[in-house]
Amino acid sequence: MALLLDEINYCPRCGAAVTLTQRFGRQRPVCPQCDWIYFADPKVAAAALIFDETGRVLLVRRANSPQRGLWTLPAGFVDAGEDPAQAVQRECLEETGLRVQITGLIDVIAGQEHPRGAHILLLYRAQIVDGKLQAQDDVDGAGFFAVDALPSLAFDTTARVLAKILPPGNSQI
Ligand SMILES: [Zn+2]
Incomplete structure (x- = not known):
């Protein structure tokens, strides 16, 4: 899971740098500006x-x-x-x-x-x-x-x- 989290550095919606934040049970990249959350979907x-x-x-x-x-x-x-x-x-x-x-x-x-x-x-x-x-x-x-x-x-x-x-x-x- 850590590998997937490392792939995302910037919010695709507003371009701000994301931060790892606890959301929905685990650390996820979250945009501090627009609150976009990166959910790593399975391939x-x-x-x-x-x-x-x-x-x-x-x-x-x-x-x-x-x-x-x-x-x-x-x-x-x-x-x-x-x-x-x-x-x-x-x-x-x-x-x-x-x-x-x-x-x-x-x-x-x-x-x-x-x-x-x-x-x-x-x-x-x-x-x-x-x-x-x-x-x-x-x-x-x-x-x-x-x-x-x-x-x-x-x-x-x-x-x-x-x-x-x-x-x-x-x-x-
Ligand atoms: Zn954003």
């Missing part, structure tokens, strides 16, 4: 777990840092005002060229894995509707992998999810 990301008919999982390779060249689930940040399920569909289309439909919410995972990562990850199960698999946008590889022969993964969360969630036919979900 929310949404990811898709998509299996093909043989039970292989769809992964994409990150083209940008952090964790460039390593593999992860199709995912992205949820925009303000955006339905997270639609964010997943948007990210899948942007990254893989595939149109998908959401078939369920698997898990809500809290905890930031790296400084630029999300604080909350919504993990959806999805199915491919149509499209041709092609890596694009901020990924430079996309493919289906057997869960016992995964490439190098970018995030521990992905490894934990894939260790826990089995492909359709073997899963309770």
